[in-house]
Amino acid sequence: MTFEELELDDALCHAVADMGFSQPTSIQSLVIPDALDGRDILASAPTGTGKTAAFLLPACQYLLDHPRREPGATRILILTPTRELAIQVYEQACAITAHTQLVSGVITGGINYGTDKETLSKNLDILVATPGRLLEHIQKETADCRDIECLILDEADRMLDMGFGTVVNQIATEARWRKQNMLFSATLESGGVKTFAREILNDPAVLEASPSRKEKAKIHQWFHHADDLAHKQALLVHILKNNITNAIVFVKTRDRLQALKDYLxxxxxxxxxxxxxxPQDKRNAALARFKSGEVPVLLATDVAARGIDVPKVSHVINFDMPRKADVYVHRIGRTGRAGAKGTAIALVEAHDFEMVGRVSRYTEEPLKPRVIDALRPKNKTPKVPPKKKRAKKKTAAKKTAKKK
Known part of the structure; x- marks a missing residue:
């Protein structure tokens, strides 16, 4: 299938060709036809499979099919949980609308309110925003949601995790005259996402993509056992100095990040x-330096585990293991995107081995140990703990029978 066969405007097909895409991904092939028919969408897809274009393309097609008759406020509203993701969605919106007259804007926390005022004063067709900042503008009556025709929630599960559920519902109420809603989430199994969907969507098309082999991430994963912090630091330096194009290194706290930054x-x-x-300007500058290749290593806490889309990240290194297995999956999803190969390495001290087992069970893939000869651990590598078996409860009937 081609983008032309999805009945997209020539201007949009031209734009995606400029972006280097010749065929729609599985999530795009699923979402675009139903979205073009005006249906609400409830969709999930793995990271790096073209999810953003899956909602931007039909939204832009709607705007081209129904041009604005007179100046007004925003028509398409896209909410994202993080500032970085908002900026990336905005950049992709600009790329997709490059051969049209459609106007996009972005507002996020951490940006000067004067910049927001300038953005909101434009005749915006598409607005990408973080929920907290947009609600501030609604309450100050500096943003108007009455003209919104389509509401799109990107990474809805992450928005719920960050406590934005009530804020998003308030914004949805302000945009009550909208005609269409789209909700995208990494998983549709969460009870919170299901509740979210019931409150915001109307009879949605439920779509879960099974990416083709070409789209699937090819991430090679292993771990190194570290005796202590000094050993872990030595392992990291060895890895970073040998055959790494670029890498994102995850740590668990800001204090750990600062200490590791100074050590490196x-x-x-x-x-x-x-x-x-x-500050947002510093965050943007750090990402720009990493994306451009000026700096090969990006240190990050979990604020960057979602939404950071940097093409061709060769390695993700978990200097600290996360507290949850699903966070591990989001972290390593920064590599191996759009079918490219990637590598994920964990540096694991003894107290982290329980998490190694959880990750293996969650991903249904074994996380195997490797050794660097020059940096072999002095202590024996613990075995990955097996899944705990729950004891079966005896029913009252069985207990009675046993007594008899």
């Missing part, structure tokens, strides 16, 4: 970093 600087390894409560 002492080892002549240049890094940039992302962490919570960081």
């Amino acid at each position: 600087a002492s080892q002549d390894i240049q890094v940039c970093w992302l962490q919570g409560e960081m």
